[in-house]
Amino acid sequence: MKAKASPLLLAIFIISLILRTLAITASLNTDEGLWIYRGSQFVKRLFEGDFTHTILKHHPGVPNMWLTGSSMLLNCWLHKLFPGFLGVDLPSDIGACLNLEEFPINLYIIPRIVQAVVTSACMVYVYVLTKRLLGQAVALCTISLLLLEPFFVAYQRFITTDALQADFAILAVLLFLLYLRKDGKRKFLFASGIFLGLSTAAKITALFLLPAIALLIVLIELGFWRSSFPQRGWKQQFRGYALWGTTILVVFVLIFPAMWVSPGYVLDRIHQGVLQESDRGFLFFLGQLTHSPGILFYPLVLAYRLSPVLQAGLLATSAILFIPKLRRQQEKMPEIAAVALITLWVLLILSASDNKIDRYINLCLPMLAILAAVGWLEIIAGITQRKNILPSSLAGRGYIVLFLLQLVFLLPYHPYYLAYYNPLLGGGRVAQNIFMIGQGEGLEKAAQWLNLLPNVKKTKVASWYSRYFSSYFHGQILPIDKRVPSGIQPWTQANRVVFYKNQLQRQLPEPKMLNYFAMQQPLYTVRLHDIDYVWVYPGPLPLPEDLKRIQFPLSLSFKEQVRLLGYDLNKTKVSANEDLLITFYWEFLAPLPRDISVKIGLRDRFIHNSSVPNDNFTNLANAPLVDGYVFPEQITTGTVVRDIHKLKIPPSTSPQHYQLEVGWFSPSKGEVLGKPAVIGELEVVK
Template sequence: MGSSLHTKKESYISTWKAVSLLLLLTLFALLPRILPPTSFTTTDEAAHWTERTANFLTALREGDLVATRQTYHPGVTTMWLAATGQVVGEAIHGAWDRVPFSVSRAFMRMPSGIVAALAVIAGYFMLRRLVSEQVACLGALLWATEPFLVAHARVMQTDSLLTSFMMMTLLTALLAFRIDEGPAGRDLPPRWGMLLGSGIMTGLATLTKSPALALLPIVGIIAFMSGRNATQFVRSVPIAPLLLWSLMIIFTWLIFYPAIWIEPLATIHLFSIGAASGTLDHEIGNFFLGQTVGDPGPLFYPVAIALRLTPWSMLGLGLLLIALVRGGISQAQRGVLLYLGLYLSFFMLAMTLGSKKLDRYVLPIFPVLAILSAFGLLWGAKAVSRWLSGYSKMIVLGVIAILSIFNLFYYHPYHLAYYNPLLGGGVVAARTILVGWGEGLDQAGAYIRAQPDGCDRPITMPIATFLLEPFVCSDVILDTSTHSQQAGYAVFYINQLQRDIGRQEYNRLVAQGLPKHTIHLYGIDYVYIFTLSSNNE
């Protein structure tokens, strides 16, 4: 009897711990991504996704299926989710054109944030099967709280969704081909449910953005390696599983992309244009190492990634390298690390070969970096466990959780303004890579509105006036020169000046000594506002 009661007590404790851990992870993953809403609007939201979503939803309602093809990205998942948010908002608030801008934007953003949070939670459960419970827990915690991942999950665009779907593809593929079972798994059939899920996730990833095509060779390699047999290699090639996986991709496209039902060839051709667009320079230029450039070159992504990572993630990656050199990682875990490294390396290579480069384009590798960092941090904790009475791993989890909470709270709502403090933070970032995606312009608008004539006189801006328009009560004029306009204020944004857009006019106003107000966030001067004379002399 006593033994039975003891067993039941242990079972209850184990269940309570599992439920508590899941609840905490859910809070870490969900709350930073949806509450409270981000105050500013990003370039892509204002210039593209708000209008595309409206057109997409109108096309669905009117049965004009070809019109659901809005862009080459193709951004289908982004539009489906944002449209879902709009429909929910309409059900709650009524006519959409009467809903305040901040409220409508929050409704359209929230579904993507929820998907990103669900990916973290699902990723945790899959990682538990692939690696140890502790690595899965810490890896999911880092995945949930990396500021760069949180920042992009809070806005309406493609990169966060691409990241979630690509990671789900990778993890389900590893489980489908029994990588978790090591050599013993080669003699067993795939896990068909996981294989179906991997195909669906690949379909959703490619429906989001063309860089997801990198998944095709990655999953192919996983499948071939899992079926490797030294004496019968050809016979062990998993043709049937890969065929089923491919069919699920096609099925997902047919379900979620109405335009392909009517004009399949034209729709696929447009997608191919998007895949090729990465080989071209940005139309308005880029910025790297203090210079306005077209293609920043192969050093761009290593530098940008280092600037975007948290110090504890960088520490974990460094410790992992030491652990690998010193043989501190088990053979079973090395197998999983091999495939994570394959995904990271292949995607980085694909992105580096293209001329069009931005830090957010490599967002899909950040969950992998979080998992790799977890390996290193836990190995380091084990190495010092004799000084910490065996509680080192719990201490690591607790410390990182506290640091992550503080970090996210400190940068809210401008998580995009986070840059690694170990490398100089925002001050160094502004001199090194392109900075600013709209953050700070909400504060610029508030400053202008608060002025006595803030609603009376036009405002000039050299590019992307739509970023400022929602936050001011007067006209915003697209103009790089203030000579010919009866403007009250001239606004210059950091990434415009980094690209030398409006730089000459900015220098002229500085030389005139006109009053200037600066929006300064976390070491970065994001916005410069000049108060112009009444006759613009």
């Protein structure tokens, strides 16, 4: 038996490892850069003896920081011993290397490999424990479903807290159920406490399992499920639970240096962080912004994030749980009911919170896979009875069928598994109107496209998730969502601006700024599985190659303070009541008043008598530079600014040719740069 098991365990490990490391530099999660930074700081502070400040997040992500910090230390050592080996330029001093704030993509490879080894080993142990608890058939089907479940695989690849929390938690649950069984031994209790201590140290919400297990013990002592879980007496059960809780706490303290010296400070940080996160707001659900998505959120997450294969198994298991005849046919019904109870409890706790994010269901996914495996075995049993197939023939190959079915849904999304939404429910096309979309996937494609620009190292790009973007982009990165003390927003100094899907869904940083870019055509769009994830727009500061492509080049000076280098039109023929988009390229030769704005109008080209006031002049716009985001008095001499204006052609405008006029106007000083100048013609058509 052991000889047969070893190749299977090795196969589970290898398949898991491949799925976690294939295309290892693709699609970082937006939180991964933060955990690389926290891990580096964690190790650095350990070396410095600053144990108190080894808490860097309330989650608190301790196992992640041990793994990522050690991996970054290895990166630094490798660079010091073999300069150029990693293909990045790092400080030779280890302390300085660990103090980086931005991390090129090559520095993620070792941390991701290290985590992949740990989580792949966990998958092997999940199979071993499931087999011991529920039998080999359930274990084989479980691992076939779990290894290839798209949403689960997506987060297993990321060096965030979700992977380690979920993997350690399922091991803790399986071990505790083995302890509660007739053949339970205290070693299972200690092992369960160790893994739940690790899971809690990864993400504090693993503690949701404690009341679920307590409820399970109460039901056992009330006489439920005696065939598998014997009554041991309240006193003995309490002792076991207390010992389990103590083990969890000891592990939490042992691996967390901050707890060695400042436990009160750590617990306060965790408490305050959880409160702050639960009140974060700015969530998108069912097409609108909301503070709390409500009770429908997680049912819809399960509908769209789980594969149809997993869902079919869960439906079958639901039938088993509710139909007495099917329940009686299950040899391991108490164990199945216990797993279902724990899963339901966690989902209810998650649903009770205002702060709802789809990735939180990772804590439940391994348990859902176990339940789905039970359901699939019932489906297979039903097929064998109806088709007169030998039960052992089909059941023995059932896990292979499930594996292949899961591959059908997984492979089209490689390596963007997080872009998966149930195709039977409309996939991403429908999901983008329901959920907040995107955790970084697709941003690297925009960065790679921008890396093709000439002189890219001097190119400034403002991006949402700028830390993530900097891992791929070779030029200079500016944040979108911050202001400098002068009030200038950094994106106004950018040559290109990159927007992301969930940013637009949440209207961040503000609707006015987003509307300014929304009226323009993006230069590049990243589309993944029916969803546009990323848009690249030209920024307020044009590149030299942009100036070479001006549609209508000019050299028109306004009192030697501003020179118009030319303009672009989105159309040269426009109908009345339509919008015209005009892009100016201004070169600033001297500072201008703060309240100055650009005045644009149309004038009948056949009537031009300056002695007649407003002779057939239509004022189309009088708007500040770059919609008021660029302050004229702060512009450096010689700077060229790309300035967009949307003009609404009045419905009463007669169809004919008009002269297009532009000038500069200040409410306090009037037309301070001389009279408006005619810069071209525009035809209004019917």
